[in-house]
Amino acid sequence: MEENEVFSQLFAIVEQYYREQRSGTFLDYHNPEELTNLLQLDDPEGKENWENLFGWVDKYLRYAVKTNHPSFVNRMWSGASLPTVIGEIVTAISNTSACTYESAPVSTLFENYMIDRMLDIVGFTGGQGQMTTGSSNANMIAMMCARNLYDPAVKEEGVSRGKLVAYVNADAHYSMDRAANILGLGLKQLVRVPVDHRGRMDVDILAQRLAETEAQGRQPFFVAATAGTTVRGAFDPIEPLLPLRARYGFWLHVDGAWGGATVLSETLRRRYLPGLEKADSFTMDFHKMLGSSLICNILMLNRGENMLRSSLAAGDGSYLFRDDGEDGLLDLGPSSLQCGRRVDSLKWFLDWKFYGRAGLAARIERFLELCGYAEQCLGRHPELEQMAPRESFNLCFRYRWPEAEANRFNLALRTRLYQRGISMIGCAYVEGRLLLRLLITNVSVDEGHVERFFADLVGAGRALAAEWMAGTSA
């Protein structure tokens, strides 16, 4: 094969994969040893042979998890939307870094255009934003801006031990702990506030902790509301936090990695995010429910237009940044954690132009409706028990089994569903109890798939139960 045939070959493979990605099982499972043999990783290298290369592509696609399959319901994302896949391909072929206007003029304007659309929607008038490598980094940058604001010497002088204290929902994402670690706050200064029975941060307890911190002469500098917790899908109410912010003066961040997508729908925003426009910062992932290909995220700040730059810029970037010229003023790199920056804006831009805000909002509303339907199905299976009230897009349940062995049984059931290619469902421990977590983020999933998902799960559960009772498998 010649180089000029590469694309037609590639697109033939891609097209076939795309057509078949929702049929058959979502996975042809092999254990690591078997898979190593099947892949024949030691096949000769260095031949510069395109047929060989496509052989590897074939193997990859044959044994990979088909994330666009309706049985893939365990992550906050699934197969990417087609406009963003096109964006990825164009981004790859025109490989550049979105750190300066010079090297990425179009994407710089795309990125700023999309940030302005989102600032407008969120209601951060006169704010600023940037696309980051995900909510993990966005949470860290928000915490860092807050730290630099409350302890301005820290950027030059290092961390003031124990002076700054941050607060998050007890179920907040682990990226908050990582941020506290990386920023030198000390993990003890990250307070996980207990939640109510719906998984929302208990504001009365938060108020007590804030008062204690202040009485100790320390500064509560950062409170993060989670808009859609990772396991239970709870939304911390933002409005009750506003008087506390007025009293203690902290930075109020909203981690909307998962549930922040509701901002695109007027009805869901009213229900889940009242008060958001008054927060100091907000992050949301386009690469979860909204279906962009990984990675695609935005962080927005509501603190004027220089906050990111003053907090992040450091070191001599004169070899790269042309802030002496007119173009250079648009450079996105000086206020970014990264030097090389992927052109993530193109994916989001194409999705936005293709589906429009209304189309994306309808997608989120539909996921919520389907999750409600899943809850009804769950109620029709006496073998299953719901493990947490459903707040939004997450449905937590388990297969009924005597408490002492319930975790082990449900883990075995989950493994069986995965290895037999039936479905891939998430799991998590809440208060020591293993629960299964259904997440629907795939636009091809409908009510029929949801019914079948539960029927298959219960079928596998019954078979496993029979084996356990007969003592044939442990």
Ligand SMILES: *Cc1c(COP(=O)(O)O)cnc(C)c1O
């Ligand atoms: C997924 C998630 C994150 C991490 O986001 P990434 O974009 O994967 O880094 C942070 N917070 C919450 C609540 C999440 O669900």
